[in-house]
Amino acid sequence: MESVLQYQFFQNALWASLLSAIVCGIVGAYIVVRRIVFVSGGITHASFGGLGLGLYLGINPILSACLVAVLSAVGIGRLSRRDMVREDSAIAGVWALGMALGVLFMTLTPGYTSGLSSYLFGNILLVSREDLWALALFALILVFVFVRYYRQILYSMFDADFAQTRGLRADRWNLSMLILVSIALVLSIRLVGIMLLMSLLTLPQSTIGLFTSRFRTIVLGSILLILVANVLGxxxxxxxxxxxxxxxxxxxxxxxxxxxxxxxxxxx
Incomplete structure (x- = not known):
């Protein structure tokens, strides 16, 4: 084990385990408590189209996937809020469209696009130094937002009507959080892939939720469980x-x- 620790790719994987535990622990707790797991699943699979577009255009697929994920989150929120279409229908449509576009761009890309398959099933050993910096920066932003605006997020998440009476725009806060969730989902794809990512964002939080209903405890407990699972895995x-x-x-x-x-x- 000491010999493998000397390799840069294994060191990167360990750092990715820590950073992804922080990101997925915080975001997953928000997803589970607010009960938007299905929404997050739709955004995750919609980002597959962004990954395919990035590979087709020859740009960083993570950047294009982040853009598609954010647009999907905003689109789902606006369509369901304006009663233009039911939320579950909007999610299913975005989900299917993203996967279809991903397959289309994979087909149009010359050569064998093995890189796209790695995003489907994930491989933490392929995490690059650039991925780590992006994940570290986002983890810092996420921790700052939750520490600085903890009460606003908590009020908007649990009781939007009460938040409105306190002068908080709950709809704006929830949309902002959904955008952060979208970015977190894309940056975490490298770890376990699109197909398995939702389990990382729901199982630890549900496990901690068996013993406590305190949001802060769920966040911290989820981070610990994910870190242990990542390192052992x-x-x-x-x-x-x-x-x-x-x-x-x-x-x-x-x-x-x-x-x-x-x-x-x-x-x-």
Whole structure:
């Protein structure tokens, strides 16, 4: 194990494990508590079209995916808020359109686009130094926003009507948070991929939610569980030659099952 720690790619993967735990812990808690998991799933799959567009145009696919994800989030919010279409229908439409465009651009791109497949299933060992800097910068921004505007976010998330009476524009706060969620989803794709990302944003939060309803505790507990799963998944992936994303998801499912068992025993 000491020998593999000397490699730069493994060091990058460890840093990515820490940074993604912070980002996914905070964002996942917001998603679960506000009950917008389906919305987040639609945005995640819509970003696949942005990834394909980036590879087709020869630009950084993460940048194009962030743009598509943000536009999808804003589009879903406006369509459902103006009663132009039901929210679930808007999400399903954006979800299908993003995946279809991703496949289209993959087909139009000359040569074999193996890079696009890595975004589908993820590979934390492929995280570059540029990915780390982007993830670190966003993690700092996310932590600052939640620390500085914690009460505003909490009021808007739990009781929008009460937030309005306190002079807070709950709709603007929720839209701003949805944009941050969209960017977080795209930056976390490298870890476990589009297909498995939602488990990273829901399972740890649901596990901690078995024992507490305090939002701050859910955030901190989720960060810890994700970090443990990421590091263990990375180490087991090295020894077992199994994709790290698959191991991470299985570990999170195991943690949730253990949490439910502990809660059941404590009740007895």
């Amino acid at each position: 990375l180490v087991l992936s090295y020894y077992l030659s199994i994709p790290s994303g698959v191991i991470i998801v299985l570990l999170l499912f195991g943690m949730m099952g253990l949490g439910r068992l502990i809660r059941s025993l404590s009740k007895r």
